Amino acid sequence: MWIHGTGLRVHSVYVKICGLREPGHVAAAVEAGADAIGFVLTRSPRRITPEQARELAAAVPAHVLTVAVFAGEAPEEVRAAALESGVRAVQLHGAHPHGDFTALKDLGLTLVRAGAAGADLRCGAFDEDLLIVDAPRPGSGEPWDWSAVRGRPEGRWMLAGGLDPSNVARAIAEARPWGVDVSSGVEVAPGVKDSGLIREFVAAARGGAKQA
Numbered sequence: 001m002w003i004h005g006t007g008l009r010v011h012s013v014y015v016k017i018c019g020l021r022e023p024g025h026v027a028a029a030v031e032a033g034a035d036a037i038g039f040v041l042t043r044s045p046r047r048i049t050p051e052q053a054r055e056l057a058a059a060v061p062a063h064v065l066t067v068a069v070f071a072g073e074a075p076e077e078v079r080a081a082a083l084e085s086g087v088r089a090v091q092l093h094g095a096h097p098h099g100d101f102t103a104l105k106d107l108g109l110t111l112v113r114a115g116a117a118g119a120d121l122r123c124g125a126f127d128e129d130l131l132i133v134d135a136p137r138p139g140s141g142e143p144w145d146w147s148a149v150r151g152r153p154e155g156r157w158m159l160a161g162g163l164d165p166s167n168v169a170r171a172i173a174e175a176r177p178w179g180v181d182v183s184s185g186v187e188v189a190p191g192v193k194d195s196g197l198i199r200e201f202v203a204a205a206r207g208g209a210k211q212a
């Protein structure tokens, strides 16, 4: 199903696979049916350069959203890296003020705001298009009490933080998110993705959504 006027495609649950660094893993995520793919352009074991992100993004079909992930960089830096990488969305983690989102509006990209459960959980509160409710330490793989957000955000929000193929169905049932986002849970070591785990995660998320 497509959401009219947004370029966003959703199945029963929207699935984003984050922190991809290798063409083979990008292909695995696309073939598995991921809706969005994230490239980390900030401090992280998964960090890649905007040039690398551009090469990876070039192989992604138009129906899959490509997302550049930032945490704390100034809007000018985000803007330059987003343009250089050719992605269709930017994701800002942490204490980015509302003005940072406003400053990026004219890029015409999908804006994603990511914060921990204590942040403002109203979808669109910072004029973002999508909200991610994450663990306190993004990309840490640490699970948290997903049931604490059940029914709180209304709209297009993704659950993240410590999800993996074995727990994503339960997490969906507990939190009832619009989508899910994963990084560590589809890795065999920090920053090293596994195509089999990516496939398992997408299948488990979709199966879990049917049961939720």
Ligand SMILES: O=C(O)c1ccccc1NCC(=O)[C@H](O)[C@H](O)COP(=O)(O)O
Pocket (backbone or CB within 6 Å): 018, 019, 038, 040, 042, 043, 044, 045, 046, 069, 070, 071, 093, 134, 135, 137, 138, 139, 140, 141, 142, 160, 161, 162, 163, 181, 182, 183, 184, 185
């Ligand atoms: O992935 C990172 O290393 C990272 C570093 C700094 C800011 C954001 C980062 N990742 C953002 C994501 O979208 C992750 O998918 C999300 O935080 C969930 O991570 P995980 O618990 O590892 O699945």
